Amino acid sequence: MYVKKLSEDEEKSLKQRFEKIKELQEKDICFGxxxxTTGDIFPDDGLIFYEDEKVRCQFEKYPRATGQTIIVSKEHYEDISEMPxxxxxxxxKISNAIINLHKxxxxxxxxxxxxxxDGKRNHLHFQLFPRLKGEPRGYQNFVREEGILMDYKEEVELYKCRMKELML
Known part of the structure; x- marks a missing residue:
């Protein structure tokens, strides 16, 4: 698994995703x-490695860090202040398991x-940003330029198997 710099077509796809999210928010529709319902904003593309009745966990297709993970609540909450x-x-508990697997x-x-x-009509989600050996420390890990995740299928299968074991 590694993150590659975006090509022009990939940059265009990422921009279209942002535009679709903004369009939905302007119509007061939660994009999450x-x-x-549709799967067309964040298509699976084999990136989902854990899902149950409460959450979905998947690698970000356009990550800022290798292994960037999205944990999204299935139930709608605007932000953490509404979360039970x-x-x-x-x-x-889920995050701890994933963090240990990232290590x-x-x-x-x-x-x-x-x-x-942030913004109107958002959907509660958490992001995990792994920092690999030799990478800079601190907040700059949240603002790196997006890339595209490559060669991730083997790792997804490992995470799927291990999450099944850990979440029993």
Whole structure:
């Protein structure tokens, strides 16, 4: 698994995704809920490695970091302030498992977690940003230029198997 610089066509696809999200938000439609119904904003592309009745976990197709992971609530909440405490506890349990897998499978030294549910009609999600050995420390990991995830299928299968074991 690695992140490659975006080609012009990939940049165009990423821009179209942002435009679609903005268009839905302007119509007061939650893009997260819309995606759960249609799958056309964040298509699976084999990136989903864990899903249950509460959350979906997948690698970001256009990551800022190798292994960047999205953990999205299935239930709609605008942001963390609306999230029930029980869901927060559950998401921390899931996050801990994924963080340990990031360290084990892709060799992450640290994993940063954030939620940036900003703007109108957002959908609660968390992001995990692995920092690999030799990469810079700190906040700049959240603002790197997006790339495209490459050669990830083997890692996805490893994460799927390990998450099944860990979440029993």
């Amino acid at each position: 809920c819309y995606n759960f 405490l029980e869901l927060g506890t559950y998401i921390l 084990e499978i892709i060799g992450a030294e640290k994993v940063y977690m954030c939620t940036i549910c």
